[in-house]
Amino acid sequence: MSLVVAFTGRETAVMAGDLREMLMQGPDAGIRTFERELYQGSIMSDDSLMQRAGELGIGLIVRDDKCKVSEREGVLIGEVTESEGERVRKRRLYAVPGAYAIADIEPGRFDLRSRGEGSTFVILGNEITREIAHGIIRTSW
Template identity: 55%
Template sequence: MTLVIAFIGEQGAVMAGDMREIAFQGDDSCIDELERELYSGLIASDDDLKERAAEFGVTIRVRDDKAKVSEQNGVLIGEVTETGESEIHRRRLYATRGSYAITEVIDSRLRVTQRGRASNFVVLGNDITKQIASQCIERAWEGGTVPDAMRVVMLTMQIAASVTASVSRTFMLVHTDLAANLSDAIDKDSRE
């Protein structure tokens, strides 16, 4: 699980997601400990990640080309994935001008867990990325326009990439000025 952050405003919405995907192979208890260190912020750089993985005897495969955010007919969609022992747990954020919804996908079943209105930042990620996003929003957001929010979102992505190896230095940024129907987008995804 890495980082997707969005701002939902009255005039539009913006969303960014990093592009990192890390696959782990090895002893489950060693993977769990490595992931705990990574997602809590103890592993800051790619070199540190490689070094700690070797110390744990865990093989890692890192790729920085996974698109986690997209725009479909005025709806911004971001997804983070967490792989457990026997299941893949996905959280999706749907955002459009004026509203958002968060869903969970467990065993191919999509369930809405939260809905909200405009003037909100929403963050999906691990402990360290949520903490970084909270600090960036608190320090840099003084209210304003969607472009102002876009600057806070980009700042958050850049700082997160410099502090934790769980986030890639590259990220995708999408935005919309439309007020699309979130329920239609969610219903479409639940059928797929």
């Protein structure tokens, strides 16, 4: 479950991301079921993650070393990736002090989804991780 969080302030921008990457192989229907359960919050621990993948006949590799945040010429870049067979889709967040942009990227296609200005938090991830992050920001900031 990928998560990238950025804050664009008037004078600075900061960004952080998790390091988890999950690679799945197996029947399409099983993977769809597994992802739906995972992203709806039904799978809550690494043990239940591996158990449920096995029940659905899914080969699962979990790594905790994927760098999802980088910096290029003063621009912070965060990226989450989704793959389906050979197809790879990326959602990328660009942040500088006072501004951000979000783009969807597929081979041969770059689609600017949104952009904004001012001091704000921007979160990339699935619905559950975004809800959790927004909740923490609201109660702690």
